[in-house]
Amino acid sequence: MKKVDPRIRVILGILTVVMVLLTQRRLLLAVELGALLEGLLVLSRARELLSYLRISGPMVAVVVLVGWVSFSWQDAMEMGLRFMALFLVSFLLFQSLTVEELAQALTGLGVPWSFCFILATAMRYVSLLGRKLKSIVDAQRSRGIDLRPRLRNIPNLMALAVPFLVQSFQLSEDLAVALEARGFVRKVERRRPPRRITLWEYGLVVGWIVLTFVVAYLGEDT
Numbered sequence: 001m002k003k004v005d006p007r008i009r010v011i012l013g014i015l016t017v018v019m020v021l022l023t024q025r026r027l028l029l030a031v032e033l034g035a036l037l038e039g040l041l042v043l044s045r046a047r048e049l050l051s052y053l054r055i056s057g058p059m060v061a062v063v064v065l066v067g068w069v070s071f072s073w074q075d076a077m078e079m080g081l082r083f084m085a086l087f088l089v090s091f092l093l094f095q096s097l098t099v100e101e102l103a104q105a106l107t108g109l110g111v112p113w114s115f116c117f118i119l120a121t122a123m124r125y126v127s128l129l130g131r132k133l134k135s136i137v138d139a140q141r142s143r144g145i146d147l148r149p150r151l152r153n154i155p156n157l158m159a160l161a162v163p164f165l166v167q168s169f170q171l172s173e174d175l176a177v178a179l180e181a182r183g184f185v186r187k188v189e190r191r192r193p194p195r196r197i198t199l200w201e202y203g204l205v206v207g208w209i210v211l212t213f214v215v216a217y218l219g220e221d222t
Contacts, residue, residue, distance in 0.1 A: 006105035013093035022216035
């Protein structure tokens with residue numbers, strides 16, 4: 001998968017999302033979900049998937065519960081399968097792309113370079129802010145401040161929110177100064193020419209489009 005051009009990987013990811021959204025039969029949704037899980041096993045991403053499910057799993061459970069209460073258990077199952085498949089598609093896409101490859105792919109697909117830069121920078125800062133938040137929590141707990149999720153601890157959250165906001169604003173200011181010092185506001189194109197897409201990659205996209213239409217046709221709820 002790493003040998004495939006990042007633009008092609010993004011296009012395949014978008015087509016897979018369209019495929020999942022157009023599928024109406026629960027059995028075919030289950031097959032798609034199984035194929036995505038098999039792809040995760042091929043990429044040896046099972047460990048990363050477990051940590052990802054800690055976030056997406058409760059969201060899918062809430063969707064299933066709301067669907068069961070509002071509609072029927074069949075509709076709730078279909079909603080759960082669809083949401084889980086969409087989560088797995090996004091997980092596979094972002095696991096197969098680095099931040100630089102994603103920005104390069106979006107730029108090659110015609111997305112403005114400034115937006116791609118902002119997106120890549122934001123994705124880089126997510127992990128950095130997560131580490132800073134963890135260090136703040138450890139520091140405040142060492143001072144005896146209880147930050148456990150309890151109603152009586154809500155006032156203590158200010159001891160977490162204020163330093164986190166201050167550090168976040170400091171990071172954004174440092175980034176703005178660094179960009180201005182490097183002439184980011186100047187409208188000068190510094191992009192490298194994109195790699196030429198090979199014939200078999202075009203064939204892969206065409207085949208995936210055909211597969212999307214076939215699955216959408218077979219997945220129609222008759």
